Amino acid sequence: MFSFKQLSEKFLQYLNQYDYKKQPAELYDPVKYIMSIGGKRIRPLMCLAGYNLYKENVEQAFNAAMAIEVFHNFSLVHDDLMDAADKRRGLPSVHKKYNDNTAILSGDAMLIMSYQLLEMYPDNYLELTQLFSKTAIEVCEGQRMDMDFETQVQPEIDAYIQMIALKTSVLIACSLKMGALIGGASESEANHLYEFGKNMGIAFQIQDDLLDTFGDEEKVGKKIGGDILQKKKTYLYLKSLELLSMDESETLRVLYSDSTEKTGDELVDQVVQLFKISHVDVHAQELKLVYQQLAFSHLKALQLDEERKVPLMNFAKELLDRTH
Numbered sequence: 001m002f003s004f005k006q007l008s009e010k011f012l013q014y015l016n017q018y019d020y021k022k023q024p025a026e027l028y029d030p031v032k033y034i035m036s037i038g039g040k041r042i043r044p045l046m047c048l049a050g051y052n053l054y055k056e057n058v059e060q061a062f063n064a065a066m067a068i069e070v071f072h073n074f075s076l077v078h079d080d081l082m083d084a085a086d087k088r089r090g091l092p093s094v095h096k097k098y099n100d101n102t103a104i105l106s107g108d109a110m111l112i113m114s115y116q117l118l119e120m121y122p123d124n125y126l127e128l129t130q131l132f133s134k135t136a137i138e139v140c141e142g143q144r145m146d147m148d149f150e151t152q153v154q155p156e157i158d159a160y161i162q163m164i165a166l167k168t169s170v171l172i173a174c175s176l177k178m179g180a181l182i183g184g185a186s187e188s189e190a191n192h193l194y195e196f197g198k199n200m201g202i203a204f205q206i207q208d209d210l211l212d213t214f215g216d217e218e219k220v221g222k223k224i225g226g227d228i229l230q231k232k233k234t235y236l237y238l239k240s241l242e243l244l245s246m247d248e249s250e251t252l253r254v255l256y257s258d259s260t261e262k263t264g265d266e267l268v269d270q271v272v273q274l275f276k277i278s279h280v281d282v283h284a285q286e287l288k289l290v291y292q293q294l295a296f297s298h299l300k301a302l303q304l305d306e307e308r309k310v311p312l313m314n315f316a317k318e319l320l321d322r323t324h
Contacts, residue, residue: 049176050183231256
């Protein structure tokens with residue numbers, strides 16, 4: 001068994017040596033760029049960890065892990081374009097460094113590349129591509145739901161959970177299941193890993209919401225309140241509307257509306273104050289714990305030696321208890 005640190009080192013070495021020598025350069029240089037600017041690499045590591053539960057030669061899962069990382073970054077290229085985001089991981093986003101048309105076309109190429117990488121698994125190709133296609137369309141559905149939330153005054157909390165499950169969690173779940181299937185896991189075991197990843201992904205996003213509003217700015221590494229400035233209708237916002245008094249809820253709605261005159265730090269401070277009055281952080285922590293415990297119940301259901309599950313469990317706890 002490898003630790004997640006060892007898996008990360010192995011995958012980064014593979015990633016750094018990956019051959020992008022293709023023409024035209026104007027198509028592939030943006031691909032190299034987005035793939036080289038960092039990130040947590042959670043999804044490819046989950047693929048390798050899923051494989052490593054069953055087999056030791058993790059190099060056999062590198063192409064699948066790369067397929068997932070290429071797809072994830074493809075979605076970021078297009079998301080940044082849709083959101084008109086100037087930065088990605090502290091550097092210019094692809095459409096800012098190059099141009100909009102390049103971001104669209106290079107992103108399209110990345111989507112196709114991700115499927116080409118799965119061709120390296122002829123014995124598992126059909127089940128891998130079926131799972132991958134199901135996941136890819138779900139990610140698109142989640143993105144559409146997220147966009148639709150912008151025009152909805154008060155989406156249902158259940159709809160928000162469904163949205164983050166589709167936009168974030170299913171790709172983590174897919175990563176684990178793909179790795180397990182390549183490693184020879186049974187369909188039942190692979191499904192438990194899928195559910196572990198899906199529920200962990202929901203808990204991960206709730207933790208992200210908490211850090212964006214209640215995190216330590218120095219530890220998080222970015223200005224607190226980004227979701228508030230973008231007026232994202234996160235769990236914190238939706239649950240606060242339920243918990244606050246009618247007058248306080250109306251004040252929060254106005255702050256999130258186009259009619260508000262509040263901007264910048266003043267907007268963030270007033271919204272955070274309402275969040276604190278509602279004690280929504282306590283509710284968010286409790287909800288995160290529910291999904292975390294549900295995730296771990298699926299990990300415990302695996303018919304494997306407990307010691308083989310330890311790296312995955314420790315990594316999940318580290319992600320969900322992180323301060324940045």
